[in-house]
Amino acid sequence: MATIKDVAKLAGVSISTVSYVLNNSNRIGEETRQKVLKAAKELNYVPNTFARSLKKEKYDLVSLIVHEIKGPFYDSLVKGIQDVLHNMGYNLLIYCTLENRRQDVAKFLKNDIVDGLIIMTPTVKSEDIEGFSRDFPVVTLDRVLKSERVRSVRIGNERGSYEVVRHLHELGHRRIGFIKGSKDTLDARERYSGFTGAMKKFGLNVVAGDVLEGDFTEESGRSSMSGYLEANRGRKIATAFYCANDETAIGALKAINEYGLRVPEDISLVGFDDIELSSYITPKLTTVRRPMYQLGSLAAHMLISLIFGKYDEVSNINLDVTLVVRDSTGRAAHEEIE
Structure with missing residues (x-):
């Protein structure tokens, strides 16, 4: 058939x-x-009668393909996409991928109920996106592909990391730790690369023991920081930690408090993303503001242009980020925990 x-x-x-x-x-x-x-x-x-009936009922659909919709990170992103699409007469369909089920995305697309894709998940491989782009306009938010059919909107992760290290260096911090994000994401890799590059630029050493594993979750920040503090009892430690995102930083903050230490008096903390909660916790979190609403709205604008075939008018975009200084960073403290 x-x-x-x-x-x-x-x-x-x-x-x-x-x-x-x-x-x-x-x-x-x-x-x-x-x-x-x-x-x-x-x-x-x-x-396909099902696909046609769904198309007729829903009219024009765009799909946002993500790993999962979890936590405050996605709220502004989705709103930015929705606002633009609704103004243009389109509706948003969110498709969440699963680990080791990459083939499910291809099966979903075979129903032909969407006009374009916005992709932000490491589960979908770059070679698959290349294949999808032969049939659908595609905008990626987590990678840049050398393809005439795929466009991207990215943020300045390395620039944000540089601003964090610069800020901490100005406060007198000379030993700065880092809690990583998920290994399979470009954001995590760029933020860590920006961190190590900035440390080198300011003449600071990256201490291997001060680089902790995480996965962008609050629990990973809490557990990695707890393990670090316990393992280094009575030893010199980093006077500041830069965390790959705000949720990780919030978890690290809880661990520091549970250990009887204070932020920023004993350890300064910096996050990334500027989620809403970061300005409500105590102390308020110093972080890098990631323009999520703008990221979503620009992606939607770009995709609509691609749907109408205006590929020559759409270029890849790299959005700037801003360091937001709040109460979780202060002058460098002592480097030893008794």
Whole structure:
């Protein structure tokens, strides 16, 4: 049985173009329309009735593909995407991937119910995105691909890390620790790379024992910091820690408090993202503000342009970040815990 992908291949157009034609959209020129109809007739193509009924009911759909919607990180991102899409007459469908189930995304896309993709998950591999882009416009938020069909919106992770180290250096900190993020994400790698680069620039050594593992969760920040403080009882330790995101920093803060130490009097803490909670905890968290709403709205604007075929008018974007100084950082304290 012929599929919509077969029709698109024979007609020499994208799957979304075939979908527009079969749904009587006025976006497609008459010449292209006739080419698609001819291909469908030659192949005896029978449309997927479920997909067509869903398409008719939901109208124009864009899918945000993420690993999971968890925590405050995604709130502003989704709102930024939704606001733009709704203004343009589109709806947002969020698809959460699962570990070791990358093939499920391909199965989902075969239903042909979406017009474009915004992708932010390490579960979907770059080679898969390249394949998806042959049938759908794609905007990525977690990587940059050398592809004529894929565009990206990224943030200045390394620049943010530099600003953190600069700030702590100005406060007199000379031994600065780092709690990492998930190993399989570009954000985590860039933030750590920016940290080590900035430490070198300011003539500071990265102490291996002060670099702790984490996975962007509050629990990982709490457990890694607890283990660090216990293992270094009575020894010199870092006077400040830079955490790969705010949730990790909040977990580290709890561990420091549980150990009977104070932030920032004993250890200064810095996060990344500037989630809403960071300004409500005590002490308020110094962090790098990641413009999540803008990230989402720009991604949506870019994707709509790609859906309309304006690839030459859309370039990759790298958004700047801002260091927000609050109460969790102060002058360098002593380096020994009794």
